[in-house]
Structures are given as C-alpha cells and as structure tokens.
Amino acid sequence: MASNDEKVADAHKTLYEQGLQLRREVTGTGHVQRSLQNGSSDFARPMQELATEMGWGSIWTRPGLERKTRSLLNIAMLCALNRMTELAVHVRGAVNNGVTELEIRETLMQVAAYCGLPAGLEGVRVAQKVLESIREESQSQ
Template identity: 80%
Template sequence: MASQADRVAEAHKTLYDQGLAVRTDVTGADHVHRSLQNGSSDFARPMQELATEVGWGSIWTRPGLDRKTRSLLNIAMLCALNRMTELAVHVRGAVNNGASEIEIRETLIQVAGYCGLPAGLEGVRVAERVLDAIREQQSGEKSSTAA
C-alpha cells in the first residue's frame, strides 16, 4: 500500500507530466527546453516545476475553456501586468493555438481600453515583433521546402 507521501508525489508527477505536454504543445519544445535549462539550478528548478505543474498541468488542462481562449486571456493579463517577456511567449503560443493576428490585436485593443494606452501600445509592439518573426520563419520554411 502506497504511503501518503508516495500518493502526493505521484499526483505531483502526474500534473507535471501533463503540464509538460501542454507547455510543449503551446510554447514549443525549444522554449520549454530553454526554460528548463535556465531553471536547472537548485534555486530556480522548483519554480519551473511549479509553473509546469500548476500553470500548465492544473490550469491549462481544465475543461471549460479551449486553448485559444486561454492564450488570449494570458495575452491580456500579461500585457496588463507589464510582463513583456512572458507576453512574447504567449503571443507565439496563441498562434500555435489557432488565434489569428486579428484576434491577438483585438485582445490588445481591449487591454488598452481597460488597462491604459501605454499597456496596449507596448503589447502591440511586442506582439508585432513576435508575429513578424513567425512570418519570417514560415517564409524561410516554405523556401527551403520548395528548394
């Protein structure tokens, strides 16, 4: 019979594993690898584990909202909180989750109306850089496949 500590450890592992899968689907394997590498010190590792387990494993796997909606909500919240590094990650994630550029732009306009123009303007600058990079990457991929 498993001890209480074993059951808790297994629950954490289950949420972490689910979270890692969702995090990878949304933000991409390269980003997840970099995040986990950067958070590999004894000091930083527990925060990466918490983000993966709680944010991605517990919240992103809940029923009730699809991933695109969660992405657009994250864009709005991160922009409102002035967390531009994370905003860039979630703009890319929103595209991966099927959000259009118009939906991303309209989310940022909503932010500007409710959180202030500086927040919306900065969000647009960050999002546009990410969207330009995605288009450039896709263009490069199309060129290499055509060759």
C-alpha cells in the same frame, strides 16, 4: 498500499508530466527546453517545476475553456501586468493554438481601453515583433 507522501508525489508527477506535454504543444519544445535549462539550478528548478505543474498541468489541462481562449486571456493579463517577456511567449503560443493576428490585436485594443494606452501600446509592440518573427520563420521554411 501507498503512503500519503507517495500519493502526493504521484499526483505532483502526473500534473507535471501533463503540464510538460501541454507546455511543449503550446510554446514549442525549443522554448520549454531553454526554460528548463535556464531554470536548472537548485535555486531556479523548483519555480520551473511549479510553473509547469500548476500553470500548465493544473490550469491549462482543465476542461471548460479552449486553448485559444486561454491564450487570449493570457495575452490580456500579461500585457496588463507588464510581463512582456512572458507576453512574447504567449503570443507565439496563441498562434500555435489557432489565434489569428486580428484576435491578438483586438485583445490588445481591449487591454488599452481597460488598462491604459501604455499597456496596450507596449503589448502591440511586443506582439508585432513576435508575429513578424513567425512570418519570417514560415517564409524561410
């Protein structure tokens, strides 16, 4: 019979592995690899593990909301919180999840109405750069 510590470790491992798979599907293998490499120090590694386990393994894998909806929520929250680096990651992820440019723009318009024009304007600037980059990448393939 497994000890309580082993059960907890197994639960963390399961959530991490599920989160890692989903994180790769949404944000791309390259992004995840870079994030894990950048967070590979003894100091930073636990934060990457927590983000993968909690954010992706515990939240993104829950039933009840489609990935597309979760992406739009993240865009709104990250923009409202002025977390533009993460916003860029999640704009790309939203496109991977089937979100249209129109839906991204309308989400940012709502951010501007509820969180202020500076938040909405900055979000549009970030999203536009990401969307242009995605278009350029698709044209070069």
